[in-house]
Amino acid sequence: MAAFPSVEWFDDVRNIFNNEDSFRGGGGGQCNCVAGIKVGNEIFVLTFEGFECAGARQASLGDLDEVDFYLDMEILEWQAMIENIRQNGHAGLGYTLNTLDLDRDERLATSVHGDQYREDLFFRYNQTLQYFFDASSRIATEFAR
Amino acid sequence: MAKAVKAAAKAVKSPHADTVRKAVAAPMLEIPEPKLTWMNKSRQWGVRVKPGKKGLTLGSLNVGIYGEIPMDWPDQTRNPRGAIGRKGMPPVGYMLRSKAEVWADSAADLYEEAIQRRWAPATDVPWNTVKPLPDDLERAVCQVSTELSQYANVEIEVISAWQHQMVYGYHEVKQYLATAGFDAARHYEVFRKRALINGGGLGLEGAGQVNRMILESRGGWTEAVVYLVLVRGLFVQTILRYLEQYAYNEAERFIYRNVMQDKARLLTYGLDHLKFAIAHNEDQKQIIATLLAIGDGLFIRDFNDPVLREALAIIFGGSIDGARGAGMDVYHDMMRAYISTHLEYCQWLDVPRRVPEPLEQYAPQD
Numbered sequence: 408m409a410a411f412p413s414v415e416w417f418d419d420v421r422n423i424f425n426n427e428d429s430f431r432g433g434g435g436g437q438c439n440c441v442a443g444i445k446v447g448n449e450i451f452v453l454t455f456e457g458f459e460c461a462g463a464r465q466a467s468l469g470d471l472d473e474v475d476f477y478l479d480m481e482i483l484e485w486q487a488m489i490e491n492i493r494q495n496g497h498a499g500l501g502y503t504l505n506t507l508d509l510d511r512d513e514r515l516a517t518s519v520h521g522d523q524y525r526e527d528l529f530f531r532y533n534q535t536l537q538y539f540f541d542a543s544s545r546i547a548t549e550f551a552r
Numbered sequence: 553m554a555k556a557v558k559a560a561a562k563a564v565k566s567p568h569a570d571t572v573r574k575a576v577a578a579p580m581l582e583i584p585e586p587k588l589t590w591m592n593k594s595r596q597w598g599v600r601v602k603p604g605k606k607g608l609t610l611g612s613l614n615v616g617i618y619g620e621i622p623m624d625w626p627d628q629t630r631n632p633r634g635a636i637g638r639k640g641m642p643p644v645g646y647m648l649r650s651k652a653e654v655w656a657d658s659a660a661d662l663y664e665e666a667i668q669r670r671w672a673p674a675t676d677v678p679w680n681t682v683k684p685l686p687d688d689l690e691r692a693v694c695q696v697s698t699e700l701s702q703y704a705n706v707e708i709e710v711i712s713a714w715q716h717q718m719v720y721g722y723h724e725v726k727q728y729l730a731t732a733g734f735d736a737a738r739h740y741e742v743f744r745k746r747a748l749i750n751g752g753g754l755g756l757e758g759a760g761q762v763n764r765m766i767l768e769s770r771g772g773w774t775e776a777v778v779y780l781v782l783v784r785g786l787f788v789q790t791i792l793r794y795l796e797q798y799a800y801n802e803a804e805r806f807i808y809r810n811v812m813q814d815k816a817r818l819l820t821y822g823l824d825h826l827k828f829a830i831a832h833n834e835d836q837k838q839i840i841a842t843l844l845a846i847g848d849g850l851f852i853r854d855f856n857d858p859v860l861r862e863a864l865a866i867i868f869g870g871s872i873d874g875a876r877g878a879g880m881d882v883y884h885d886m887m888r889a890y891i892s893t894h895l896e897y898c899q900w901l902d903v904p905r906r907v908p909e910p911l912e913q914y915a916p917q918d
Contacts, residue, residue, distance in 0.1 A: 434671040434810035437606065437664075457605055477805070505809065506797045510887065523900040524658075524823060530816035531665070534809055 408547045412446040412482075416548065417453065417463035423542040425459045430538040438535040440528040442498060442501075443470070443477025446485050453539075455532070460539060475525040476518045479509070486550050489543055497541040504529075504537055574711035593636050605711065611660035611723060623651045623719030623832075633721050647717040652832035656824035659724040662817050673742040673811050680803040682750050689800070690878055694864035696795070697747040699860055700811075703788055704739035707765045707818075714773045717719050723754055728821060735814040742807050750764035759857035763851040771843075774829045774836070778843045781822025782897055783851060790890040791864070794882065799870050826901055840903045848908040855910070887914045 409416040431440060437457045443466070444451040449483040450466040453473060470478050480488070482525040484507075491502040500506065508529075529536070560834035574807060596617045614621070618634040648654050656662075661735065711733045718726050719890050766779045796808035828838045841889060854860075861883060866872055868886075869879020891907060891914040898905040907915040 432671070433676040434669060434806075434813060436669040439606070443651070499796070503796065503805075503809075505793055505812070509793060509797055521900070523897060524820060524827075527571070527816055527820050527823070530812060531820060533813050534669075537809070 408549050410549045410551050411485065412444070412449050414451065414463055414465055415446075416543075417451060418458075418548075420509045420539065420543045421460045421463060422516045423538060423545050424539050426544065427538075430456050430535070430542070435538050436533045436535065438532040440475045440532060441473070442529075442536070443474035445471070447475050447482045455535070457485040474518070475528045476516050478504070478515050479513070479517060480511075480515060481549070488540070489548055489550075491542045492541055493548065496544045498537060504540070505533060553879075566729050571707070583831065584901070587773060595634060595636060598633050602805065602903055609664050610727065611664070614660075619653075621623075621651065621721065625651070625717065627721065630720055633687060634725055648690040648714070649719045649721075651722060652829050654718050654725045654773055654825070655828050657729040657822050657828070658820055658824045659722075662821055663724065663728040663731055664815055666728070666735060669747065669813065673738060673745055673807075676804045676810075677742065677745075679808050680747060682804070683801060684751065685800060687870060688866055688872045689870065690750055690752045691748075691755065691915045692863040693800070693804075693861035694747045694752035694869065695859065696791075697743040698755040699758040699863075700788065700791070701740050701743035701747070701754075702760075702763070703778065703784065704736045705741065706766055706784075707736035707741075707780065708733050708740065710766050710776055710888055713767075714776055717773070720751075728766050732818050732821070735818070738915045739811050739814065739896070742811065746804065746807060756859055758860065761853040762847075765847055765850045774825065775821045775839075776807055777825055778840050781819055781826075782840075782894065783847050785819050786894050786897065787813060787851075789819060790886055791843060793889070793906075794864075794868065794886045798882070804902075823897060830861075830901060837901070837903050840901070841905060844903070844905060845908075846913075853909050884914070888916075890914070892916050 408420045414469055429435075430448065437518065439457070440455050442453045444453060448468075450468060452464050452466045452470055455464045463505040466510060488498065488502045488507065489498050498504070499508070504515065518526050599616060599618065601608065601613055601615060613619075621633070626649060627637060628646055629651070629767070630644060631637040631641070642725075650791040684690075710731050715726055715729045718729075720726070730907060744754070762779070762784055766776060766784060769775045769779055792808045792812040793817065796805055796812065799805035804854035826836075826840065830840075862875065864886070865875035865883045867879070868875065868882035869875040888913060891911060895905060895907070895916065
């Protein structure tokens with residue numbers, strides 16, 4: 408069982424996401440962006456290329472300068488989202504990426520560079536990013552507290 | 553003549569055999585030797601573009617002379633960029649012949665993305681998840697669907713009205729806009745379907761001042777983009793984001809999320825185009841600021857019309873009663889989000905912007 412957050416956890420999710428054909432149609436599809444994941448002080452970088460999430464790596468705060476956008480939440484907020492996804496098979500009403508972005512004083516999706524064009528990739532690929540996290544419903548997760 | 557006889561022999565069993573036999577027998581039939589002079593007509597021959605990770609994309613074809621995209625395109629014919637024009641072709645009369653009037657670097661990628669990420673309302677939306685709603689809620693959803701459907705129709709008309717005015721030299725933009733028109737047609741379709749699937753129906757036509765402003769903008773495509781993207785586009789995108797949050801079933805959530813994604817491409821094109829236009833016309837920033845100030849008056853007229861506001865508040869609050877408290881609170885949040893995003897876009901474009909007085913309540917405090 409992979410622990411969240413870890414490269415192993417993201418690799419397990421990638422494995423499901425990359426091999427699920429249903430994520431490639433119905434508004435999903437090719438996705439080309441580099442997304443940062445900030446869990447408290449821990450940073451991960453996900454690279455999406457074509458139909459796949461091509462890589463996940465642990466990174467440092469400085470690496471966020473390079474990503475198109477990053478998703479920033481505290482560990483307990485990430486945990487609530489992942490547990491909700493696990494319960495429903497996909498994100499429930501209060502836990503979609505869009506809703507989480509709207510509900511917070513500081514946005515979920517943000518960037519260091521402030522380049523609106525690159526930040527908007529979060530919306531252009533929203534369905535695919537949601538599919539990625541929804542894929543986590545099919546793995547068992549343990550949370551390091 | 554030998555070729556004609558051969559052809560006749562081949563055709564002997566066809567229903568036209570008699571006609572062919574008669575034609576061959578007649579002394580008039582001559583098949584001229586081919587001249588093939590067109591075979592040497594190419595500005596650049598021997599091009600071999602290889603498919604990359606994303607396939608053989610439109611943008612990847614921009615190699616050699618085929619990638620030359622000049623700032624002005626005086627050719628007024630339908631000659632594809634890179635081909636040799638025929639002499640004596642009558643001009644079509646395109647109005648938009650300068651790159652600064654239409655271009656966005658992202659157009660080719662957005663075109664590919666739109667095709668790749670298409671979806672079909674008829675079959676992709678999980679319509680079976682739509683269940684009966686209380687009457688007030690169903691009426692509100694239908695009213696909002698009516699207005700969003702109307703907005704989409706305006707988008708189709710505006711895009712197509714300008715697209716055919718653009719020269720072929722900037723085909724990436726024309727092609728992307730073809731997909732944007734198709735996206736808008738899909739949105740018109742899907743909101744109409746939502747209104748008609750659950751025992752409701754279409755509601756009241758929207759107030760339409762902004763519709764008219766976008767449809768009647770005559771100052772060029774860039775002006776239309778200002779209204780279509782910075783005003784209407786961002787407003788609709790914000791509504792969709794909130795509707796996704798307050799969706800009543802999986803079908804609605806799927807619709808809002810996917811329309812939002814389609815709309816994000818149009819916003820990206822618009823932002824990219826405005827940035828390009830600004831970079832190539834020193835007066836452009838001020839022109840955009842003036843257009844926005846003019847547009848404020850009409851936006852506020854639509855804003856003052858209670859229909860959309862009430863319908864949204866009912867959806868957000870869950871009922872007419874809920875609309876009075878929580879529903880209106882969410883509506884105000886939504887307006888704050890719209891103004892805030894609108895200002896961020898203007899700031900990114902470095903366009904000076906002042907929030908008009910009736911909307912000041914929604915402006916960020918800092």
